[in-house]
Amino acid sequence: MRISSKLFVAFAGAVTCPAASLAAPAVFDWFEYQGNDPLPQAGAGEFNNPILTGFYPDPSITRVGDDYYIVTSTFSYFPGLPIWHSRDLVSWKQIGNAISRPTQLDFKKLGLSRGVFAPTIEHRNGTFYIANTCVDCGGNFVITAKNPAGPWSDPIWQPEVDGIDPSIFFDDDGRAWMLNNGAPTEKPRYEGHRAIWIQEFDVRTNKTFGPRTLLVNGGVDISKKPIWIEGPNIYKKDGWYYLSAAEGGTAEGHSQVALRSKNVTGPYTPWEGNPYLTQRDLPRDRKSPITSAGHADLVQLPDGSWWASFLAVRPYEGDFYNTGRETFLMPVSWAEGWPRITRPGETIPYVLKRPNLRPSGTAANGRRERVREEFNGQALPLDWMMMRNPRERWYSLSGGALQLTPRPVGLGDFANPSMVGRRQQHMYATASTSVRFNPAASGDKAGLTALQNDEYWYLLSVARGSAGPEVRLERRAGPNDPASGTVLASAPLSTGAGTPVQLRIRARGGAYDFEYAIRGGRWQTLAANQDGKILSTKTAGGFVGTVFGLYAYSPGKTAKVPGERG
Structure with a gap:
């Protein structure tokens, strides 16, 4: 599915382009992604976990009749907050992005x-x-919308609500409530000491009002110093209000806990069997582990059964993973009035029996996947992103190609470079492209990047070397490296200006290979077995996953020219 051209032309106007003496636009004729993970494959009546592979964390799910919708975090990427739709909880299709206009939020240089x-x-x-x-x-x-595909409203700010992770609970008496993670009433006793609060929410003004009430201080047992109680949701079942929240941080200690009350504002009593979802009690050296499970959201099906979406990760070694925090799905059982997703010592399965819903399509992401983008539409696919809000037009789609304007904005500049890309969704993945680019001056480059954040990335590009055009591999492996990266390898290009050069990055767990080909010839290795762990959350920190992107850069002065409709 393709997005409306309005998504990426919302910032249309003057385009900043290089002066005539500098680099012309980089032209990308196609982009191809392939993934192939050696994991169990679902059979008839089954489905694969995760249901959304790659960097799709913090999934929240809701049901409207026979339709199900999921939204996930995107942090400082734009467009943000992807909206997914399904009718069987297994086959998901992205239908929009809730943050689709640069004016909705400003990610600045975050x-x-x-x-x-x-x-x-x-x-x-x-x-x-x-x-x-x-x-x-x-x-x-x-933000609100009549159609989940959008457009969504501009933000309605909640100045009385501090902290993070707000959610709205609509009670059956017509009242609504907002929950959030906030500071405790006392001085924090330890690092990660947080609290869960509730306040009434007015659906006419879409703002909170009235007193704020403390529901949870610290976690289910503050004497054990639980950290980062967050992501709260309330569900009503059999006359009880169930408060579900993540606890333990989003790394390997992650979990989901439950409390309940007869009143929406408490007091809430924790379940003695908590946590009701975790993988922290399993041996770390188990085969093909799934770890860091939590941030669950529950949904009830028409047959009365319950299911949960939640985040977890698939490390290739220890706590190293490059695919980010992904969206998983499991059934929820209820016993003695409490929910259960995993029992103590139970592993999250890669293959499960499908929910009792009519199958409605093909799973969005499988164990094996091949996606080829020919750039022959009016807009980029919905799942493509850029770093932070755009301030100017620097790309266009025309003639079956993507054109990127090289600008003096680098991958390490904490800004909005001329880069668009899509997530790495498999441990074993290949991203490739064909680029036509004439690096006219020193510093000009355009090509393919594997990027975790501004401080950790690889760039395989066509660049200007001391002897002329070359294919070059650069890396930034931390804040102490130059923001422009360090050259690891290069090879001269003897082709004429603008001749297509194919570039390919292959991920093999914690190792990455970088290759190129000229005029459709055989692939040549520029560098192999490069350290892929720099693209992991364990090394780079943060909450995102690796993105394969197309990128163009020129360090020279720029001149304003009329924009081209993209």
């Missing part, structure tokens, strides 16, 4: 793991609501 955290989606009386936080860029807000 790190890629700031911005929009842990959205929650709900529906009531024909209106969809997303409650969310823009960390370091405005605080907590609500």
